[in-house]
Amino acid sequence: MAAMKNCHNDYKMKFSVDEEFPDLSQHNNHMAKVLNKDIYSKLRGKSTPSGFTVDDVIQTGVDNPGHPFIMTVGCVAGDEESYEVFKELLDPIISDRHGGYKPTDKHKTDLNFENLKGGDDLDPNYVLSSRVRTGRSIKGFTLPPHNSRGERRGIEKLSIEALSSLDGEFKGKYYPLNGMTDAEQEQLIADHFLFDKPVSPLLTCAGMARDWPDARGIWHNDNKTFLVWVNEEDHLRVISMQKGGNMKEVFKRFCVGLQKIEEIFKKHNHGFMWNEHLGYILTCPSNLGTGLRGGVHVKLPKLSTHPKFEEILTRLRLQKRGTGGVDTASVGGVFDISNADRLGSSEVEQVQLVVDGVKLMVEMEKKLEKGESIDGMIPAQK
Amino acid sequence: MSGSFRRLISGRSTAVLLASLGAGTMATGVLLSENGSLAAEAKKKLYPPSSDFPDLRKHNNCMATALTPAIYAKLRDKLTPNNWTLDQCIQTGVDNPGHPFIKTVGCVAGDEESYEVFAELFDPVIIDRHNGYDPRKMTHPTDLDASKLKHGMFDENYVLSSRVRTGRSIRGLSLPPACSRAERREVERVVVTALAGLKGDLAGRYYSLGDMTEKEQQQLIDDHFLFDKPVSPLLTCAFMARDWPDARGIWHNNNKTFLIWVNEEDHTRVISMEKGGNMKRVFERFCSGLKQVEHLIQERGWEFMWNERLGYILTCPSNLGTGLRAGVHVRLPNLSKDPRFSKILDNLRLQKRGTGGVDTAATGDTFDISNLDRLGKSEVELVQLVVNGVNYLIECEKKLEKGQDIQVPAPLVMFKK
Numbered sequence: 001m002a003a004m005k006n007c008h009n010d011y012k013m014k015f016s017v018d019e020e021f022p023d024l025s026q027h028n029n030h031m032a033k034v035l036n037k038d039i040y041s042k043l044r045g046k047s048t049p050s051g052f053t054v055d056d057v058i059q060t061g062v063d064n065p066g067h068p069f070i071m072t073v074g075c076v077a078g079d080e081e082s083y084e085v086f087k088e089l090l091d092p093i094i095s096d097r098h099g100g101y102k103p104t105d106k107h108k109t110d111l112n113f114e115n116l117k118g119g120d121d122l123d124p125n126y127v128l129s130s131r132v133r134t135g136r137s138i139k140g141f142t143l144p145p146h147n148s149r150g151e152r153r154g155i156e157k158l159s160i161e162a163l164s165s166l167d168g169e170f171k172g173k174y175y176p177l178n179g180m181t182d183a184e185q186e187q188l189i190a191d192h193f194l195f196d197k198p199v200s201p202l203l204t205c206a207g208m209a210r211d212w213p214d215a216r217g218i219w220h221n222d223n224k225t226f227l228v229w230v231n232e233e234d235h236l237r238v239i240s241m242q243k244g245g246n247m248k249e250v251f252k253r254f255c256v257g258l259q260k261i262e263e264i265f266k267k268h269n270h271g272f273m274w275n276e277h278l279g280y281i282l283t284c285p286s287n288l289g290t291g292l293r294g295g296v297h298v299k300l301p302k303l304s305t306h307p308k309f310e311e312i313l314t315r316l317r318l319q320k321r322g323t324g325g326v327d328t329a330s331v332g333g334v335f336d337i338s339n340a341d342r343l344g345s346s347e348v349e350q351v352q353l354v355v356d357g358v359k360l361m362v363e364m365e366k367k368l369e370k371g372e373s374i375d376g377m378i379p380a381q382k
Numbered sequence: 383m384s385g386s387f388r389r390l391i392s393g394r395s396t397a398v399l400l401a402s403l404g405a406g407t408m409a410t411g412v413l414l415s416e417n418g419s420l421a422a423e424a425k426k427k428l429y430p431p432s433s434d435f436p437d438l439r440k441h442n443n444c445m446a447t448a449l450t451p452a453i454y455a456k457l458r459d460k461l462t463p464n465n466w467t468l469d470q471c472i473q474t475g476v477d478n479p480g481h482p483f484i485k486t487v488g489c490v491a492g493d494e495e496s497y498e499v500f501a502e503l504f505d506p507v508i509i510d511r512h513n514g515y516d517p518r519k520m521t522h523p524t525d526l527d528a529s530k531l532k533h534g535m536f537d538e539n540y541v542l543s544s545r546v547r548t549g550r551s552i553r554g555l556s557l558p559p560a561c562s563r564a565e566r567r568e569v570e571r572v573v574v575t576a577l578a579g580l581k582g583d584l585a586g587r588y589y590s591l592g593d594m595t596e597k598e599q600q601q602l603i604d605d606h607f608l609f610d611k612p613v614s615p616l617l618t619c620a621f622m623a624r625d626w627p628d629a630r631g632i633w634h635n636n637n638k639t640f641l642i643w644v645n646e647e648d649h650t651r652v653i654s655m656e657k658g659g660n661m662k663r664v665f666e667r668f669c670s671g672l673k674q675v676e677h678l679i680q681e682r683g684w685e686f687m688w689n690e691r692l693g694y695i696l697t698c699p700s701n702l703g704t705g706l707r708a709g710v711h712v713r714l715p716n717l718s719k720d721p722r723f724s725k726i727l728d729n730l731r732l733q734k735r736g737t738g739g740v741d742t743a744a745t746g747d748t749f750d751i752s753n754l755d756r757l758g759k760s761e762v763e764l765v766q767l768v769v770n771g772v773n774y775l776i777e778c779e780k781k782l783e784k785g786q787d788i789q790v791p792a793p794l795v796m797f798k799k
């Protein structure tokens with residue numbers, strides 16, 4: 001029963017909905033916008049088979065009221081079944097977060113790298129690096145907010161087995177967080193591979209830092225172009241990356257590597273969590289669908305100060321971040337530009353948007369360098 | 383067991399029964415009994431306790447010292463009546479390995495019953511933390527008769543302020559690591575209603591953390607009364623900051639000498655304090671205030687968590703017994719530089735802290751000096767110990783000022799084992 005965290009729920013039922021309903025008056029996140037006493041009343045008596053309850057789902061959103069400008073999600077899944085058992089709450093949140101995605105919509109998965117057009121000719125004078133990441137959850141285990149130490153270790157064990165059977169360009173090594181040498185740690189930091197214990201209250205309030213660093217680790221191939229994080233915010237985070245602008249190559253490695261890994265997990269009867277409505281199931285509803293963020297670090301000093309920059313990004317279905325990743329600022333006119341969407345379009349479609357969009361923006365940058373106008377180049381809404 | 387407690391228990395069982403018959407739970411019932419119990423049984427086989435045993439090799443806290451695979455195996459699948467588990471008790475200790483020099487406790491109670499259901503873990507932790515006090519063999523004395531305190535007036539050339547604090551939990555409601563929002567709000571309601579009944583020099587007002595005005599907040603900060611959302615991972619990893627600031631608040635009397643924190647690390651923290659060296663008066667107000675509050679909650683059928691093995695039941699095992707920390711801010715410019723200072727404190731069973739409280743450094747020559755012990759001696763005994771000890775420290779300080787030598791006192795005996 002180690003994973004059944006909240007049988008405490010039965011005891012809570014003696015209190016009324018009014019007595020238990022959270023105070024969300026100061027809150028600005030998707031959960032707070034959707035949750036009302038009606039929904040709470042319907043869901044509070046329920047529990048997924050592993051014991052995850054609606055209070056568990058929403059705790060992070062209750063504890064983190066959010067920001068007037070940044071709309072966080074405010075809830076997490078504890079297992080695959082959360083998305084079914086708490087549909088009444090999660091469907092509207094998914095719809096809000098993912099552009100009106102309906103409960104009846106179907107999500108298309110396409111990891112056929114050959115379907116990507118172009119992407120091998122982004123100008124390396126501007127595009128400094130290219131990267132594609134996604135997450136994967138392993139069927140039969142509960143998710144990071146909920147899993148027990150035994151489960152987390154089981155996930156690690158399976159992952160190590162799967163990853164150590166890779167060969168060729170994927171041959172690599174696993175570094176458990178608890179047990180790496182100082183030298184190894186230094187190297188991983190220098191390579192920008194090492195992930196740290198989460199400090200963001202968005203994650204800690206969702207229970208994801210429990211038992212740190214037990215069963216957490218980093219695997220990467222010898223070439224340092226394919227990297228897997230084990231048991232951070234998701235069971236697996238898979239990253240393909242390299243310097244320069246050859247997104248085509250990055251995406252090919254991403255697709256091939258993912259498929260190889262999935263084969264091995266399937267052999268052990270622990271395939272990836274996926275369904276045709278939500279695509280790949282991950283901890284945070286924001287990462288459903290492809291869970292894919294494909295992006296580049298690109299120099300856009302002139303374009304980024306152009307009054308239409310934000311509008312261009314929106315129309316191209318792209319988002320900007322600083323070069324430190326989410327919630328950081330840009331340094332020296334270099335931006336992290338990536339796809340904004342996750343659910344409702346395929347991997348190929350999302351990476352295609354990045355490839356086409358970045359190509360266009362580099363051309364705009366060049367035009368602005370020459371003192372020319374870019375008004376004629378502003379794209380239509382994709 | 384008091385009549386009101388019995389009433390609470392039966393009321394709770396009935397309520398659960400009624401809730402389980404209610405709408406919306408029928409489907410749940412099926413889910414839990416079909417998938418739920420199957421899932422639970424299958425999980426037990428797939429994940430035996432050994433697979434879940436935490437890695438405590440880098441840990442230095444009382445829980446890590448006490449927890450063995452055998453104890454874990456025995457307790458992992460047990461539940462308190464409020465359905466709290468061992469994993470939840472120890473999470474904070476697993477997440478916070480501790481410090482080579484400072485041994486933290488590393489576990490918390492989720493409810494009164496935790497100390498009983500998980501006794502195989504809590505008993506050795508208590509013995510370790512409380513210098514050999516064995517809850518299976520000994521009883522804890524409670525004595526809140528302030529008239530017994532002698533020599534409780536300090537030399538105000540040295541003692542700048544005096545303070546006594548403790549905690550109290552409301553029986554029948556889960557503790558801060560475990561409580562639901564409704565329970566926490568109930569604690570607030572019970573306590574605030576009771577405090578509204580205080581009169582005379584204890585009459586005062588409640589400030590809800592979520593509702594106070596900016597002006598009120600500033601005043602509370604200036605008075606050094608305001609408590610903040612916990613940032614220490616010792617507390618956050620024990621789930622105590624959930625739903626902040628819901629149902630948290632501060633009550634104080636108009637004279638600002640009696641202060642109560644609601645729903646911070648415990649249901650209530652009760653503090654009596656004033657500037658100067660009149661520890662006698664501080665302790666009198668402390669005892670009187672506590673007794674009045676207890677009386678006021680009893681009128682409404684509530685009571686404090688207490689038993690004769692463990693005294694007053696609080697969230698952290700370190701605060702069991704009296705939960706009492708009596709202390710002063712005292713200037714000891716000469717004594718604090720003497721190499722024997724620490725030994726003198728040890729033998730007097732006192733501890734020093736900086737003037738910012740726990741885990742702060744002293745500023746200048748002023749120290750926070752208080753009792754080390756909580757369990758196994760009564761409130762009167764512990765405050766007397768502080769009074770005697772601080773008076774001794776002041777004597778040493780005066781001697782050193784005059785260039786005379788001082789003596790390290792013989793170590794105090796805690797209690798017969």
